[in-house]
Amino acid sequence: MVVKVSIFGMGLVASHYIVGLYRLKEGSMKPYGVPLAKYDLAVDFLEEEIVSVYDVDTRKVGKSVRDIVTESLKDVIPLPSSLPETEVRKGLLMGSAAGLDKLFPVSGRDQEIEPMEAIEEIANELKKDSIDVVFNLISTEPAEPFRSEEELLKRIKEGKASAAQAYAYATYLASKDTGKQIAFINLIPTPLANDPVMVNLFAETNSLLLGDDGATGxxxxxxxxxxxxxxxxxxxxxxxxxxxxxxxxxxxxxxxxxxxxxxxxxxxxxxxxxxxxxxxxxxxxxxxxxxxxxxxxxxxxxxxxxxxxxxxxxxxxxxxDSPALAGLAVDLARLSKALMERGVKGTCYEVNAFYMKNPGPKNAKNEARIKAYYDMLKYLKELKIIKE
Ligand SMILES: NC(=O)c1ccc[n+]([C@@H]2O[C@H](COP(=O)([O-])OP(=O)(O)OC[C@H]3O[C@@H](n4cnc5c(N)ncnc54)[C@H](O)[C@@H]3O)[C@@H](O)[C@H]2O)c1
CATH class of the missing domain: 3.30.360.10 (Dihydrodipicolinate Reductase; domain 2)
Structure with a gap:
């Protein structure tokens, strides 16, 4: 089995995740920092493969993933010989662009075509690439949850939804059209797993929306x-x-x-x-x-x-900072695939409670991670995701 991964936001966390994953694949490091690495899981992390990557920084779009990670990490950690050559594709700016262009030059597809058209374009790419798991690792953005599906569609059409909301919607469209389950893992603070409107869309396609905001540090x-x-x-x-x-x-x-x-x-x-x-x-x-x-x-x-x-x-x-979250990502990609295969849909509190700062669904409690860890192990064993 291959777990095909797409990443939105080709920054430092994405770079550490990719380098770490390919170092694990070539056996040149131990999986320290991957919480479930000591258990025998239904899906091995070695099955994760980076298929596509998106960003809005014009200095990154069009470059290969190999070049970007080499530039940012060559003086920090040993790089594996095999790294994806995939070119970084242009993403969406939507309503979350404010201030970003003061930090670096940005450009999004929604500046060239209508927002909905740009979202559909990305959905089509996710379909074509047969993506199983999407990571949201873009810069933290201001965003408000949707109150209804009508409001979601309105804000998306007007380009007033945030970029993360637009990516989640593109992922929903891709699985709706194909019937293929796709997980969206939101590692930034935008309320997605905490937004019942979004979670319902993913439940409708038997897919999974995990989040929000990776709990590290x-x-x-x-x-x-x-x-x-x-x-x-x-x-x-x-x-x-x-x-x-x-x-x-x-x-x-x-x-x-x-x-x-x-x-x-x-x-x-x-x-x-x-x-x-x-x-x-x-x-x-x-x-x-x-x-x-x-x-x-x-x-x-x-x-x-x-x-x-x-x-x-x-x-x-x-x-x-970044490797801490990258280690969690290694688990989350394979976990979401295994969860969806067992019929878990919408969101999954048991997993969010351990891995996320603000675990969805909405109003779900934040609890001590030691407690969340043991509750999650029990849950994953019941589902036979962790083999005993
Ligand atoms: N331990 C951690 O590092 C940690 C913990 C929890 C959450 N996070 C979150 O993870 C995210 C990534 O962290 P990082 O250290 O890799 O940041 P980073 O700044 O290195 O990378 C973010 C990347 O996202 C890109 N981006 C911004 N807006 C985009 C858009 N609309 N579409 C596509 N790409 C876009 C940027 O150009 C950049 O390449 C941040 O939001 C951060 O808050 C990090």
Whole structure:
């Protein structure tokens, strides 16, 4: 079996995913950082294959994936000899272009033809390439969920939907036309798995929409620390957490509407896990180019313990940001294929709860990742996706 993968957003996370996958294929590294690598899964990650890639950065469109990853990672990690030669295709800008052109030169198909026509063009390419799994890895964008299918169609036709929403819709169209199940894995904060209108479309085609926003770095750690404190009935006085990074994702977050999207997905852990809304400040806070992809995270949590005394926890860490998410992507592609084969459709909370910062469906709780991990293992064993 081959799991055919398409990627929207040929940035650093996509580069790490592709290089890591092809290094695993040639056996030149161990799968550390791939959560389920120690289990025997129904679908092996070695079956994942990169078939198509899309971007709107005019410096990347038309170039081969091999050239882009070589440029960004040749001084960072060993590159495998086999890398996809696929050319990066032009994507869509839609309503999420604001501010992006100040960071790099951009161009989208929807500037040349009507938005719906551009979306259908991409849907046709997904069909032609027989894509099984689509990753959304574009820059964080401002976006609001749809209230109804009519509103979705209206905003899409007028080019007012976000790019991620348009890509998800193109994926839906591709599976609707062919009857082929296609998974859309949303690793950015745009509410897609948290948008019932979108989830219903995927359920209609027996396909899967996973999301939203990959949980890496500080957020899952904060969730587990909060669970530890909540289990001991300690009263949290405040939580502050900030991130400073130097990759283009952090640069894009210097645009205020984009930063707000991250804050939304990161902050939902507090009330969900504690059961009350402790004062908190949790958001990506700054961009310093020289710090590069290994971001700096600092966290301070203060709480009241027995006899009313005050304890405090301070965490400082440096984390390689993009490879953390790329390791999760290796699991998510094969998991979605296995889930769809077993009839799971719409979205899948059990998987989202572990891998995503803001797990869909809408109003689903964020829980400690340690708990989500064991619940997911049980679920995957019941479905015989993990073989015992
Ligand atoms: N640990 C992590 O790195 C992490 C964790 C969670 C979520 N994310 C999210 O993953 C995404 C990718 O992160 P990255 O570090 O690779 O960022 P990046 O800036 O390196 O890459 C983003 C790419 O998307 C492209 N892009 C922007 N708008 C597009 C559009 N409309 N269509 C197609 N391509 C478009 C950009 O040109 C760029 O090549 C970001 O949204 C980020 O917030 C990352």
């Amino acid at each position: 500080a957020t899952p750690l904060t969730a587990d620390l909060l669970e530890h404190l909540a289990e001991r009935n300690r009263l949290i006085r405040f939580i502050v957490q900030f991130n400073i990074g130097g990759n283009t994702d952090f640069l894009a977050l210097t645009i205020p509407e984009r930063n707000l999207m991250k804050e939304k997905t990161k902050s939902s852990i507090v009330e969900d896990i504690l059961g009350y809304d402790a004062p908190h400040y949790i958001r990506p806070t700054g961009y310093v180019e020289a710090i590069g992809d290994r971001k700096f995270v600092a966290m301070d949590i203060e709480w009241i313990t027995f006899n009313g005394l005050v304890d405090e926890l301070i965490v400082n860490m440096r984390i390689n």
